[in-house]
Amino acid sequence: MYAVEAVGLKKSFGATEALRGVDLTVEPATVLGLLGPNGAGKTTTVRILTTLLKADAGRATVDGVDVASDPRGVRSRIGLTGQYAAVDERLTGFESLEHVGRLFHLRTKDARARASELLERFDLTDAADRVVKGYSGGMRRRLDIAMSLVSRPAVLFLDEPTTGLDPRSRLGMWDLIEELVAEGTTTLLTTQYLDEAERLADDIVVIDHGEVIAKGTADELKGQIGGDRLEVTVARPDELDRTAELLHDRCAVSGAERVDREARTVTIAVSDTHKLVPGVVRLLDDADIEVVDVVIRRPTLDDVFLQLTGRAAEVDDAEEEVA
Amino acid sequence: MTAATTQITTSTTPARTREVPRGPVWMWRDTWTEAMRHLRAVPRNPDLLIFATIQPIMFVLLFNYVFGGSIQVPGYTSYTQYLIPGVFAQTVLFGSAFTGIGVAEDMQKGIIDRLRSLPMYQPSVLIGRTVSDLCRNIFTFAVMFAVGYLIGFRIEGTVLAAIGATLLLLFFSYAFSWIQALIGLSVKSVEAANSAGFIWMFPLTFVSSAFVSTANMPTWLQTFADWNPFTKLTNAARALYNGTPPGADLWYAIAWAVGITIVFSFLASRKYQRGAGR
Numbered sequence: 001m002y003a004v005e006a007v008g009l010k011k012s013f014g015a016t017e018a019l020r021g022v023d024l025t026v027e028p029a030t031v032l033g034l035l036g037p038n039g040a041g042k043t044t045t046v047r048i049l050t051t052l053l054k055a056d057a058g059r060a061t062v063d064g065v066d067v068a069s070d071p072r073g074v075r076s077r078i079g080l081t082g083q084y085a086a087v088d089e090r091l092t093g094f095e096s097l098e099h100v101g102r103l104f105h106l107r108t109k110d111a112r113a114r115a116s117e118l119l120e121r122f123d124l125t126d127a128a129d130r131v132v133k134g135y136s137g138g139m140r141r142r143l144d145i146a147m148s149l150v151s152r153p154a155v156l157f158l159d160e161p162t163t164g165l166d167p168r169s170r171l172g173m174w175d176l177i178e179e180l181v182a183e184g185t186t187t188l189l190t191t192q193y194l195d196e197a198e199r200l201a202d203d204i205v206v207i208d209h210g211e212v213i214a215k216g217t218a219d220e221l222k223g224q225i226g227g228d229r230l231e232v233t234v235a236r237p238d239e240l241d242r243t244a245e246l247l248h249d250r251c252a253v254s255g256a257e258r259v260d261r262e263a264r265t266v267t268i269a270v271s272d273t274h275k276l277v278p279g280v281v282r283l284l285d286d287a288d289i290e291v292v293d294v295v296i297r298r299p300t301l302d303d304v305f306l307q308l309t310g311r312a313a314e315v316d317d318a319e320e321e322v323a
Numbered sequence: 324m325t326a327a328t329t330q331i332t333t334s335t336t337p338a339r340t341r342e343v344p345r346g347p348v349w350m351w352r353d354t355w356t357e358a359m360r361h362l363r364a365v366p367r368n369p370d371l372l373i374f375a376t377i378q379p380i381m382f383v384l385l386f387n388y389v390f391g392g393s394i395q396v397p398g399y400t401s402y403t404q405y406l407i408p409g410v411f412a413q414t415v416l417f418g419s420a421f422t423g424i425g426v427a428e429d430m431q432k433g434i435i436d437r438l439r440s441l442p443m444y445q446p447s448v449l450i451g452r453t454v455s456d457l458c459r460n461i462f463t464f465a466v467m468f469a470v471g472y473l474i475g476f477r478i479e480g481t482v483l484a485a486i487g488a489t490l491l492l493l494f495f496s497y498a499f500s501w502i503q504a505l506i507g508l509s510v511k512s513v514e515a516a517n518s519a520g521f522i523w524m525f526p527l528t529f530v531s532s533a534f535v536s537t538a539n540m541p542t543w544l545q546t547f548a549d550w551n552p553f554t555k556l557t558n559a560a561r562a563l564y565n566g567t568p569p570g571a572d573l574w575y576a577i578a579w580a581v582g583i584t585i586v587f588s589f590l591a592s593r594k595y596q597r598g599a600g601r
Contacts, residue, residue, distance in 0.1 A: 103353060
């Protein structure tokens with residue numbers, strides 16, 4: 001049995017089709033990364049799976065329970081951490097956790113014990129009796145995630161867990177999620193950061209404009225677009241096109257080369273990397289092109305996204321997430 | 324991050340009972356849990372409490388001393404006896420705006436989303452909120468009553484009638500909390516809830532018999548004022564405090580309060596269930 005299974009989910013908001021038939025599955029004790037730019041339909045998918053929103057069509061089960069016919073059954077099995085830390089600023093950290101425990105109908109004694117346990121686990125014991133208003137962003141996030149773990153959920157949903165965090169808190173959050181995963185928490189996380197999905201997820205579903213455009217492990221996705229990437233940085237922007245042309249003739253395997261004018265780089269897929277770098281340097285040198293840097297690297301999910309959608313994940317139409 | 328001292332998740336454990344308890348006991352417990360979330364925060368926000376106290380005191384004193392000398396109302400020798408029930412009514416009604424602001428804040432911060440993802444009795448989120456605001460209003464009322472007493476307001480009728488008048492006022496404020504809850508769920512921000520919650524209450528409370536007799540208003544305004552549910556409430560409460568028969572105004576006032584509660588609790592709950600404002 002899948003921990004999460006969604007088949008043909010559709011959802012429209014007025015004339016906007018947020019989801020156009022999304023299928024996905026999450027194996028127990030694994031992490032699924034739902035990857036896509038803003039407005040792709042990630043949050044809408046999570047909201048349907050966590051019973052906050054009803055799908056127009058399709059069906060979904062969480063831990064074997066149907067989200068449409070038994071929403072309360074689903075709610076007793078999940079933990080949800082939304083895009084923004086959903087914490088009541090007026091309560092203390094301890095009270096926040098105790099409050100959630102009570103609403104999961106734990107006995108008072110158990111709700112309190114669980115609260116203390118989680119505070120310790122998330123390094124918040126010292127702040128336990130302080131009002132959340134005085135917490136830092138990272139502390140709020142940790143408390144937020146702790147609140148979604150009160151009931152030991154069968155599936156944890158993390159909607160963009162690191163959005164809005166500074167780089168240091170982001171790394172801390174990654175460590176934290178990795179620890180939870182190591183403990184066997186089945187997790188569905190959404191992200192618009194490619195490195196985040198790559199690092200945390202066992203399987204990745206790429207979603208764009210309400211449709212799944214690719215799925216598989218990070219390695220499988222990379223396999224779809226061939227081998228390594230050769231990245232050449234040149235000194236003068238006006239030589240980029242000529243560089244691209246030369247590289248294309250020399251080593252293109254599939255697809256086009258990509259020119260980033262701002263960074264003055266040309267990126268191209270290559271198959272055989274044997275003696276490639278010296279060859280390329282010589283080639284460009286003979287053509288009187290001043291080379292700043294030549295690198296061979298593994299393709300990133302950024303490359304995957306570009307290949308699949310024809311545009312980079314970051315360069316988005318700035319379409320608002322509809323739900 | 325320290326190493327895990329305890330197993331935090333048990334998704335590897337075989338199927339465990341995840342039965343959701345149902346029934347009236349749990350409905351009540353969930354509602355109380357939610358109400359306590361708001362009530363335990365009250366003493367931590369003394370600013371809010373102070374303003375919630377100063378405003379009614381200010382209203383009582385301003386109206387009584389600034390206008391009191393110039394305003395004559397038929398049938399009352401003392402303006403204070405006429406005015407104070409009106410100020411009571413206006414203040415408890417204004418107090419209901421806190422419901423909308425609180426709900427909007429919970430929405431904006433995603434707290435409503437979190438609560439909606441819990442296996443709790445869902446209506447208790449709004450019931451707990453309105454009940455906690457009712458408790459706050461009881462406090463506000465007590466302060467106003469004390470100030471009113473100090474400046475000479477007296478219960479002229481029976482104590483029972485005065486208690487009835489007080490319950491009627493509080494019931495009205497509770498009914499209006501549901502209107503505010505719907506507003507709070509419908510607007511996009513706390514600031515919008517603040518304006519949208521207050522703005523319509525000014526004409527509602529001023530174009531009424533709360534502060535002056537409606538007899539001196541222009542005819543078209545008088546028609547509105549006489550049919551205004553707030554006029555019915557004020558007239559009924561004033562009569563009960565002053566020991567005169569409230570007549571049909573009492574039944575109108577009760578009917579309005581019951582009607583508003585039923586209609587707006589239904590509308591607000593529906594809005595809540597449908598995902599509120601989105």
